[in-house]
Amino acid sequence: MLNVHRDICGYCGCCVSVCPEGALELIDAYLSVEKNCTNCGICAKICPLGALEVIDEKQV
Amino acid sequence: MKSKYDVLVIGGGPAGALAGKTAAEKGLSALIVEKRPAIGAPVRCAEGLGKEALHEFIDPDPRWISAEMTGATMVAPDGFCMKLGSQLAGSKVGYVLDRKIFDRELVWKAAEAGADIAVKSRASSPLMENGAVKGARIEYGGKTADVRAEVVIAADGVESKFSRWCGVDTTVPVREIMSSVQYVMADIDIDEHSTVFYLGNEVAPEGYLWVFPKGKRIANVGIGISGKKSGRGHRAKDYLDRFVKKNFPDGKTIEFIPGGVSVCRPLNCTVADGLMIAGDAARVVDPLTGGGIYNAMYTGRLAAEVAAVCIGKGDVSKKALMTYDRNWRESKMGKAIERNYHIKEYLIKQPDSKLNEIIHSVSNIHMKEFTTMNLIKEIIRVNPKLVLELGALAASLR
Numbered sequence: 448m449l450n451v452h453r454d455i456c457g458y459c460g461c462c463v464s465v466c467p468e469g470a471l472e473l474i475d476a477y478l479s480v481e482k483n484c485t486n487c488g489i490c491a492k493i494c495p496l497g498a499l500e501v502i503d504e505k506q507v
Numbered sequence: 508m509k510s511k512y513d514v515l516v517i518g519g520g521p522a523g524a525l526a527g528k529t530a531a532e533k534g535l536s537a538l539i540v541e542k543r544p545a546i547g548a549p550v551r552c553a554e555g556l557g558k559e560a561l562h563e564f565i566d567p568d569p570r571w572i573s574a575e576m577t578g579a580t581m582v583a584p585d586g587f588c589m590k591l592g593s594q595l596a597g598s599k600v601g602y603v604l605d606r607k608i609f610d611r612e613l614v615w616k617a618a619e620a621g622a623d624i625a626v627k628s629r630a631s632s633p634l635m636e637n638g639a640v641k642g643a644r645i646e647y648g649g650k651t652a653d654v655r656a657e658v659v660i661a662a663d664g665v666e667s668k669f670s671r672w673c674g675v676d677t678t679v680p681v682r683e684i685m686s687s688v689q690y691v692m693a694d695i696d697i698d699e700h701s702t703v704f705y706l707g708n709e710v711a712p713e714g715y716l717w718v719f720p721k722g723k724r725i726a727n728v729g730i731g732i733s734g735k736k737s738g739r740g741h742r743a744k745d746y747l748d749r750f751v752k753k754n755f756p757d758g759k760t761i762e763f764i765p766g767g768v769s770v771c772r773p774l775n776c777t778v779a780d781g782l783m784i785a786g787d788a789a790r791v792v793d794p795l796t797g798g799g800i801y802n803a804m805y806t807g808r809l810a811a812e813v814a815a816v817c818i819g820k821g822d823v824s825k826k827a828l829m830t831y832d833r834n835w836r837e838s839k840m841g842k843a844i845e846r847n848y849h850i851k852e853y854l855i856k857q858p859d860s861k862l863n864e865i866i867h868s869v870s871n872i873h874m875k876e877f878t879t880m881n882l883i884k885e886i887i888r889v890n891p892k893l894v895l896e897l898g899a900l901a902a903s904l905r
Contacts, residue, residue, distance in 0.1 A: 459551060460666025461686055461767025464679040465734060473543050473666040474629065493734035495743035495765045496684040 448504050449480050449490070456498035462490035508625050508652060508797070514535045514814055514841045515642055515656035516622075517630045517669050519546045521663035521800050525564070530552025530660075531620035532537040533815035536818075539614065539622055540645055542629035547610035551665075551766040552800070553689060553719050553727050555702055557877065560801040561602055564617075564808075571608035573721040576601045577700045583866035584707030584859035591872045591882060600877035603702070603719045603727070606801075613804075627902055631658065633673050638826075639780035640673050647765070658814040658823050660783045666806060667766050667788035679790065682735035683771035685714050685797055686705035688743040689729025691721065691762035701721050705750070706862050712736035713855040714797075716750055728755065729799055731768055735785035758871055765866045774898055777835070778828040783810040792833070795847035796879055805840050843880070849900045850883060865890060 460473040470484040491499040512529040530537035554573065561567060577599060578592035593600050618624050628647035633640050633653060642655035661669040671677050697703075697720055705716040713733035720726045728862045730747045737743065744765070751758065769790045777784040777791075785791075786803030793802060813831035817823050833842045833885030854862075868889045874881045887893050887901065894901040 453840055457763070457765035459686060460664065461765065463666035463668065464767050464769060465510070465681055465684050465897060467678050469668065469678075472668055475544070475623045475627070479741040484879060489681055489734075493684055493686045493737050493767075495688045495737070495767075497739060497744070501812075 448502060449484050449486060450500045450502050451478050451480065452498045452500065453477070455496050457496055458493070462494055462499060465489050465493055508538060508623060508628070508654065509536075509654060511655045512538045513657050513818055514625070514660060514811065515654055515658075516540070516660045516662055517643065518662040518664055518786070518788070519543075519614050519624065520610060520662060520664055520786060520803060521624070522788070522803035522807035524617050525804045526660045526662055526785060526811040527573060527624075528613070528617035528620045529811035530807045530814060531617060533811065535621040535811075535815055537617075537811075538623050538656075539617060540628045540630055541624070541626045541644075544627040546614045546626065546668040547607040548764075548775045549764055550606045550762075551604050551764055553626060553717050553729055553797075554606050554721075554797065555601060556604055557601045557721050558599055559876070561583075562726055563801075564804050565613070567602065568612070571605045571612055572602050572604045572874050573605045574585060574699060575599050576603065576702055576720070576864055579702045579704065580698075581866055582703060582705045582764065583863045584709065587861045587867055588868060589866045589872065591877070593877055594875050596873075597754035601702075605721075606844065617859065630663070630669055633669065633719070635673070637788055640782040642848050643669070649731075652727045652729065657818045658781055658783060658828070660670065660785055660807070660810050660814065661788050662785045662803070663788050663884055665787045665872040670779075670782065670788060671772075675774065675782075675783050675784065676787065677774060677775070677790070679767075679769045679771050682713075682733055684734040685731030685768040685770055685792075686734050686737045686743045687729060687766045687768055688747050689727050689766070690726045690747065690751065690760040690765075691725070692751070692755055693725045693761050695758040696727060697724065697726050706866070707859050709859070710750065716747070728758075729764070756813060768792055768797045768798060768799070769898040773844060777806075777832045778825055780825045783814065783828055783831055785810045790841075791844060793844060793847055793879075794851045802840055802844070805838070808849075809835055847879065847898070853897060853900070859861045865893075
């Protein structure tokens with residue numbers, strides 16, 4: 448699953464623009480992740496701050 | 508907020524403000540919805556704008572001009588500096604704005620023209636009928652309202668979702684998103700009248716690092732790198748921190764701004780039935796410079812102008828609204844985007860040695876008109892070899 452580190456995220460929306468599924472949305476000052484996220488990791492790669500991380504659900 | 512408008516504008520940035528203002532001036536009822544509680548903040552912009560570009564839309568006002576620029580410096584990967592200025596030494600070539608005040612001014616002008624404004628109000632879904640956009644559901648302060656409109660102008664920025672909900676794919680390719688971070692830094696040694704651009708794969712892979720003065724000893728210090736080059740341990744912030752540590756170790760960061768800038772081609776089509784897309788949401792940022800303010804204002808204004816004509820004729824179909832798409836593509840702005848896209852594609856493939864060679868070829872450029880185009884022309888003039896490398900593109904640059 449995609450984990451948003453809210454203390455790192457600067458709610459800039461950079462990730463929203465690259466999400467091929469349209470699964471991310473910047474709602475005012477927080478980022479929402481929809482169910483159709485495929486854990487592809489594109490957003491985690493391009494985040495300027497490193498606020499996004501795809502984590503193994505078994506470890507949660 | 509009423510339940511029906513001629514034009515509903517999603518987003519209160521420069522594109523949305525110009526769309527709302529223009530629509531109101533054309534005698535249409537218009538509403539601008541902005542999801543944030545404040546217009547203009549957070550800034551997410553290096554705030555630079557050319558003199559002519561600004562003057563086309565609004566007279567400069569000291570309230571929202573942070574600094575006036577008389578030149579620019581390009582720093583090669585090896586540290587060599589190319590100085591750019593006007594033929595008239597010391598004359599003004601551009602501005603660094605205070606976007607918090609500038610954006611607010613633009614929206615205020617829309618309000619003055621008669622547009623309604625709603626802040627902390629978010630379009631959460633389009634109202635669709637028979638495949639056509641008929642308005643949007645707006646969420647505000649825990650309430651929901653359906654706002655119908657003849658035309659919806661989506662000016663919802665880089666993080667645009669509205670047009671995607673209407674069936675337009677707005678995904679930016681990974682290699683064409685500039686992953687960006689900027690610090691507003693105080694108490695640093697800078698030339699307060701010159702913007703500085705640092706190039707090179709060590710400094711900012713497939714992007715650049717900028718120092719845009721906001722006044723004496725204060726500047727926007729930021730960086731954009733290709734999403735392709737970003738990853739754990741080598742993100743935009745890592746590159747910027749390294750630069751700041753070396754160049755401005757005693758500077759004080761008074762604002763911290765991450766962001767994304769698209770440098771892809773514009774959307775294949777910027778209209779649908781009842782929908783027009785403007786500004787960053789349409790991906791009309793200049794792919795070479797990353798500049799988006801002028802293009803946003805240009806497309807926002809044009810969208811509303813075309814909307815007014817189409818609403819007047821009672822036809823807001825995709826076919827009718829296509830006038831907007833065609834007009835901006837054929838405009839000077841549209842042509843510059845296409846040309847600069849090719850130049851960007853050429854430049855990002857060059858090794859640092861080539862960038863050094865290009866920048867070394869001319870140490871001083873004094874332009875009659877201070878534009879990216881004139882800079883490129885001058886560089887090509889002194890580097891005839893580039894004509895061959897640029898191929899077909901070169902012909903359009905003469």
